[in-house]
Amino acid sequence: MKSMFLAVVLLLSAGHVHAADAPSLPAAWTQIGITVGMPYAQAKALLLKAGWLASAPDNEGTPVFAADPEVDCGQGWDAICSAGFHRGNEAYGLVLTPTDDDKLLVQGVF
Secondary structure, three states, X not given: OHHHHHHHHHHHHOOOOOHHHOOOOOHHHHOOOOOOOOEHHHHHHHHHHOOOEEEXXXXXXXXXXXXXXXXXXXXXXXXXXXXXXXXXOEEEEEEEEEOOOOOEEEEEEO
């Protein structure tokens, strides 16, 4: 999973990818009801129910969101958050946007 998070870091450092530029969701996820803009808590519940497992982030600090320790957030004014999920030989990372009320919204995948 470290290679997935390294890929995100490289992607972000290569040209400031914004959440709006994130690729669309995989078909396997849209089929279970995951949509861009939905609350992360709802998306996470659907993914776990479908057999996807949340991946621990590479950071070893205190989780930004206690209820969602798999979520890792960057620093700075345009930082994004992400959460990795895997099932079998498939692995994706959700691009998440925090809201003013400390919720997370799905913006796409990496």
